[in-house]
Amino acid sequence: MNITEFSLLVWVASLLAGFVGSLTGLGGGIIITPVLTLALGVDIRYAIGASLVSVIATSSGAAAAYVREGFSNIRIGMFLEIATTLGALGGALLATRIPTTAISIIFGLALIYSAYASSRPRRGRQGDCRADSLATRLKMQGVFPTPDGPRGYCPQAIPAGFSMMFGAGVLSGLLGIGSGAVKVIAMDQAMGLPFKVSTTTSNFMIGVTAAASAGVYLSRGYIDPGLAAPVMLGVVAGSLVGARVLAQAKTKWLRLVFGVVIAVLAIEMIYHGLTGRL
Amino acid sequence: MAGETRRWTDQVVEEWIGNLLRAGVTLSAAVVLFGTGVYLVRHGHELPHYHAFVGTPQDLRNVSGIWRNVLAFKGRGLIQLGLLLLIATPVARVAFSVVAFVLERDRLYVVVTLIVLAILSYSLTGGRL
Numbered sequence: 229m230n231i232t233e234f235s236l237l238v239w240v241a242s243l244l245a246g247f248v249g250s251l252t253g254l255g256g257g258i259i260i261t262p263v264l265t266l267a268l269g270v271d272i273r274y275a276i277g278a279s280l281v282s283v284i285a286t287s288s289g290a291a292a293a294y295v296r297e298g299f300s301n302i303r304i305g306m307f308l309e310i311a312t313t314l315g316a317l318g319g320a321l322l323a324t325r326i327p328t329t330a331i332s333i334i335f336g337l338a339l340i341y342s343a344y345a346s347s348r349p350r351r352g353r354q355g356d357c358r359a360d361s362l363a364t365r366l367k368m369q370g371v372f373p374t375p376d377g378p379r380g381y382c383p384q385a386i387p388a389g390f391s392m393m394f395g396a397g398v399l400s401g402l403l404g405i406g407s408g409a410v411k412v413i414a415m416d417q418a419m420g421l422p423f424k425v426s427t428t429t430s431n432f433m434i435g436v437t438a439a440a441s442a443g444v445y446l447s448r449g450y451i452d453p454g455l456a457a458p459v460m461l462g463v464v465a466g467s468l469v470g471a472r473v474l475a476q477a478k479t480k481w482l483r484l485v486f487g488v489v490i491a492v493l494a495i496e497m498i499y500h501g502l503t504g505r506l
Numbered sequence: 507m508a509g510e511t512r513r514w515t516d517q518v519v520e521e522w523i524g525n526l527l528r529a530g531v532t533l534s535a536a537v538v539l540f541g542t543g544v545y546l547v548r549h550g551h552e553l554p555h556y557h558a559f560v561g562t563p564q565d566l567r568n569v570s571g572i573w574r575n576v577l578a579f580k581g582r583g584l585i586q587l588g589l590l591l592l593i594a595t596p597v598a599r600v601a602f603s604v605v606a607f608v609l610e611r612d613r614l615y616v617v618v619t620l621i622v623l624a625i626l627s628y629s630l631t632g633g634r635l
Contacts, residue, residue, distance in 0.1 A: 269556075
């Protein structure tokens, strides 16, 4: 197989990963890395470098559509980005120091957790809105559009959310993923934000978080142009298609099928890490 | 917040930011696609080498090296340039937010945003400890 054929194969795989990532809400980055390493025999460091690049592209591309809807909260996002970028920087530096077998095992666990978290029913808290003094000082209160007109919300437990965001950043930098699932949980479970505000603000933050590890990846030679190019172009195209389908089709059975595929990928990543075959 | 600054509401800022992000991604994807074409025409028949990690060549790991490759019209240099543009997109978004918060006279968030920008700059200069 020469480079042209290999690039085409990677592009198709990335297209599928972007599509599945978009439909399941997991993001393409967390799916393309196991495919590259397990099916195409790519070293995991090249795979996470290419995946991270695709994460920046999908997040930034989707943000344009989200901001117009008026759900994302720029102040909450910016404040929490202090935690995610610091975490991402630490995670990326950690990735260059620990063995690839450990990265593979952590990757498998993160994949299972993300799949579990994104399949749970949404239950952003509604109703009583007690003003939190720290949130008030940080001007985090906001309103979001509902069918019955704009509705207010009051963020709670800022320190807990901030700490979880640091963890999300470490995972992002260590594994080259967006870690959107952890970000959403930090906001809608810990901080009590409405679900839609959490997902759109999370998407907004993913690109900035990933950019914080990208510098480290680039200088350590993880971002290989020949691999990153088909991955980025494929994942972006796949995500765009996925977003279209998501808006039209009933995706319940699709999600179920992909859930099984993702579980298999995760177990394979852990198994390969444990047996040192990466 | 009165007069001129009133126009810089969060909604206006977010729309600007959304457009900025989309323009950045589109431009970067176009450059990457072009670079991929050049790379495949010249090296497409060679064998891929991603099984064992050696890392990208040193001159594709930093801005000045990448720029030299772009000037020499190398496919891999052009792709890296596109990827640099992509990485720069969220950074530009944060930088733009600093300006927006200054215009909104929100001193607290000017500081918050500058901290994020400082962390990003540290990473982009290599993140050496």
